Amino acid sequence: MDGAGYVPRMVDSLLSELVTQLPALLMVGPRATGKTTTARRLARSTVRLDRPVEAAAFRADPDTALRALPEPVLLDEWQEVPDVLGAVKRAVDDDPRPGRFLLTGSVMADLETRTWPGTGRVVRLPLYGLTVREADRRSPGTLFIDRLATAELDALTVPADPPDLLGYIELALRGGFPDTVLRLSGLARRAWLAGYLDQLVTRDAQHVESRRDPDRLRRYVEALALTTAAVTTDETIVRAANLDRRTVVAYERLMTNLFVLDQIPAWSTQRLQRLVKRPKRYLVDSSLLGAALRATPRAVLRDGHLLGRVIDTFVVAQIRPELALSPLEPRLYHLRQEDGRREIDLLIELGGDQVVALEIKATAAPTTSDARHLVWLRDQLEERFVAGAVLHTGPRAFRIDDRVFALPISTLWG
Structure with missing residues (x-):
């Protein structure tokens, strides 16, 4: 049953359907994005393995x-x-009844190894931060990607109260973490995000790869x-962070494993030549951009370079959850020719x-040139x-x- 304060997620209906057919589901995504809250609604028993007392029995005899x-x-x-x-794995091998286990986690590293015991037995389902559609408790309706694929303007509804440019920046710097969206504002929200980054470069990073220098990782x-x-x-990145290339490659892997960094690959086709093959790097939540740079909405508004980064990262955060649904x-993907x-x-x-x-x-009056x-x-x-x-x-x-x-960008949640 839904709790009185539960904010419905777009993934809810798919999650409920999968539980009726699969024995084990693993919800993955950044820390503090609501995975536990969402999964707990379907569970009869909950074990918090980050609590030593609850983890002790599973360490001894899982x-x-x-x-x-x-x-x-x-x-x-x-x-x-x-x-x-x-x-x-052993439990599912012995009894593959549906709806037996739900797992949640914020680390990808062990899931990418060939020896991961869940292969073929535990199905993964990603969960990211709240989208604006979810935060505003709007009806799930039809996904934006599906609406755009109709190629019909009538299917692309704009909300009655779309934000202006400053409003979009404020939404982006608010981000999608449930705490920052639903409970906090102003200085408290900024303090929460600063604390999130502190834990990311200290405790979370050390958990995945020990001996990482928090100061260098913060850079x-x-x-x-x-x-x-x-x-x-x-x-x-080497120049911007003042680090050597080997360290940058290691940190990139680390941030990917913690679901903080998302890389969108380059698209390729035989019809187009001289396409760049490098991916685009994205912070998975646009609020982390503001927290890392200590940027306020007014500061972003004054910096055209930063403005584009903020809006782009925010838009991708709204679209990313639709991919699994x-x-x-x-x-x-992204597309770019080598000559730009x-x-x-x-x-x-x-x-x-x-x-x-x-x-x-980041313009209020797009022209044909913007669509060329x-x-x-x-x-x-x-x-x-x-x-x-x-x-x-x-x-x-x-x-x-x-x-x-x-x-309008607000069409994403129209």
Whole structure:
């Protein structure tokens, strides 16, 4: 049952459906994004493995400890007692009934190894911070990606009260962590985010890879904040953080394993030549950009370079949760030619070899010039190009060209 204060998540219906058919589910994502709260609604037993008293039995004999609990069992912060994964595997092998185990965690490292015991037995489901749609308790409705794929302007509804540019910046720096969205504001919110970063570069990082220097890691996170939403080389980060390349590569792996850094790969096709192959790096939540750089909304408004990074990172944070939910099975990419002449901020590849594409602009009055790369891509891909949109900070939605629209960013949660 929903608690009185529970904020419905877009993933809820899918999670409920999967529990009725699969024996074990693992919810992964950044720390403090609501994984435990969401999963606990479906569990009869909850074990907090980050609490030494509760973890003791699972360290001693995880198989026996599991058998003693009413199912479904929620094992929160599984990475604190990694042997629990082996116990879940053995339990599922012996009895593959659906709805037996829910696991939550904020570390990716062990999930990427070939020896991970959950392969083929534990299905992963990502959960990120609250989107604006969720925070405002708007009806889930149809996902933005699915609406855009209709290529119909009438399907792309704009809310009655769209933000202005400053409003979008404030939403971005608020971010998606439930505490910062639902409980805190002003100085308390900034203090919470500063504390989040402190724990990230000290306790969380040490848990995954020991002997990491918190001061050097903090410089790396600040460099990420300065370059989020950009196609950058390792050398750019090396200079920005004043670190050697080997350290930067190690920190990149670490932040990816902690679900703080997301890399969107470059798209490739035989129809287009000389495309950049480097990924775009994104901080997974736009509030971390503001916290790392101690940036206020007014400061972002005065810095055109930073403004673009903030808006771009915010938009991707609204779209990322849809990837696991859309029946179109979307995959997220970016596109950029080596000479920089053509660039698409986000290219979403759909099933059936079709694509939709997005440009993100911090302008209230987009023009045909803002859509020129989308029109070029449409002409290159012909029938593979379903629709494109310039997401902007103004209030109006309108058609720019055939299958190319100008849409307020708020259309994402319309």
